[in-house]
Amino acid sequence: MAARTLVSAAVEWLRSHAEHVSPWDVAVAFMGYFVFSCVVERLTNKNGPMLWPVFGIIPSVPLHQDDIYDWVTRALAKAGGTFWYRGVAFGGARGVVTGDPANIEHTLRTRFGNYPKGGYYQERFRDLLGGGIFNSDGSEWKEQRRLATSEMHSPRFVRHSYETMRDLVHHKLLKLLEARAGAAPVDEKPPQLDLQDVLLRFTFDNICTAAFGVDPGCLTVDLPEVRFARAFEEATELTLFRFLVPPFVWKPMRFLSLGRERRLKEAVRIVHEFANKTVLDRRAEMSKHGSLSDRSDLLSRLIEDENHNFSDEFLRDFCVSFILAGRDTSSVALTWFFWLIHKHPEVEAKVLSEIHQIILRRHPLAGREAHQDVVFTPEELTDMVYLHAALSESLRLYPAVPMEIKEVQDDDVLPNGTELKRGDRVIYCIFSMARMEALWGRDCEEFRPERWLREDGQRLVSESQFKYAVFNAGPRLCVGKKFAYMQMKMVAASVLWRYSVVAAEGHRAVPKVTTTLYMKYGLPVTLQPRVAGPGSSE
Helix, strand or coil, X not given: CHHHHHHHHHHHHHHHCXXXXXXXXXXXXXXXXXXXXXXXXXXHCCCCCCCECCCECCCHHHHXXXXXXXXXXXXXXXXCCEEEEECCCCCCCEEEEECCHHHHHHHHXXXXXXXXXXXXXXXXXXXXXXXXXXXXXXXXXXXXXXXXXXXXXXHHHHHHHXXXXXXXXXHHHHHHHHHHHCCCCCCCCXXXXXXXXXXXXXXXXXXXXXXXXXXXXXXXXXXXXXXXHHHHHHHHHHHHHHHHCCHHHHHHHHHHCCHHHHHHHHHXXXXXXXXXXXXXXXXXXXXXXXXXXXXXXXXXXXXXXCCCCXXXXXXXXXXXXXXXXXXXXXXXXXXXXXXXXXXXXXHHHHHHHHHHHHHHHHCCCCCHHHHCCCCCCHHHHHHCHHHHHXXXXXXXXXXXXXXXXXXXXCCEECCCCCEECCCCEEEEEHHHHCCCHHHHCXXXXXXXXXXXXXXXXXXXXXXXXXXXXXCECHHHCCCCHHHHHHHHHHHHHHHHHHEEEEECCCCCCCECCCCCCCECCCCEEEEEXXXXXXXXXX
């Protein structure tokens, strides 16, 4: 109120003295108002990040571009778990950032219907995802969720997903790693390989095969540049720009096809061109043969569904959404996992010991050389409890999706007393939650897989979805969680059993500012074939 009174008095004074006011006087007045506003902001918002006049929180973001998630973590700790933010004036971005499990449960389950994805999120992703499952709400989302759950949990798809994953690991991934590990003379170190890039290629081919029934061919020894894959990666990264600037910046750029928006438009065109062609080709195959019974991918199952007549646009958006989810999440999780394993050889030794014991059940008398070509069964992957714990711990510290956003439909009050108005946003930071002592104890920042194991070491601890929101929570809990764990276990076990993955000396593992927790500088590694006895980490 005092600030408004002061501003009104200043405006009245300017009106009465307009003819005697110089440009210098105006500049000094505005500077004074700016400083005064900063002081008022600091006094009224003692705990959260600085919200600058006109620009809100935006000026602080570039200053923390290399530690953005750690910065948010520090701010949440200082603010007691929740703080207010706002973007550029008239940009419409305002709300709270939280890491409080009670607030998250309220948002994702208790009052689920009041916190949809919302128009803010959907508008920015609409060009790429259309009305796909990850960009929809209400009845549209419910129907796609029902279809995804029904198809992905069917015995047919579970078998298909395992077989495609197994073939891709053994016929392509391991062949690629073998070629790269053996590319140097015996007395020299093998060349470096960007493991993040390789894993992105693997998960991209894997999800395209499972969702589309098409192998893009990204994962071959020569690591080719695949137009569709490159366009998909560029489209997801360029979409992030729309979250960093107000609509009055990116919308005119889109209308005029300028800069990033022009590049985004072209990338989306390539993605949709590929997806549309795949849908049309599969429909033509259906018309020609009268059936797609020999195919088990999601696209074929949906086309052959006699109870629905899905449009080509629906099928395209459905599959593109699944590629977005399946490509980034597992590959990023595995990248951080291999980096952490490199940093913690004692964990690597325990993982190898568990794998060795599982292999011995099948071949109790064979030596290690006879085990090199082992292909793990679904049952053996399930029995890898310590590996499961290590992957869960890696995901806790480095969640594939570090932040999520929801939009307030109607005025509400969070459990911690924060009052929200219609149109506000709730951002919950999963990355920060892992680093809160109140949730995970004093060793919260340590990589300790044992926190996921019961005392007998044979059973897993089950944590609340809202404390460990890595796979989302509530009605939107990830339908592909089981698929993701099987995929990650297959890759991790198959690679670690054959190779010691050594990160480049001095490599900085810095999270990249994007919707997914990529490593900013990739993960350059060398692969050292294991030659020591079974169970050894050397």
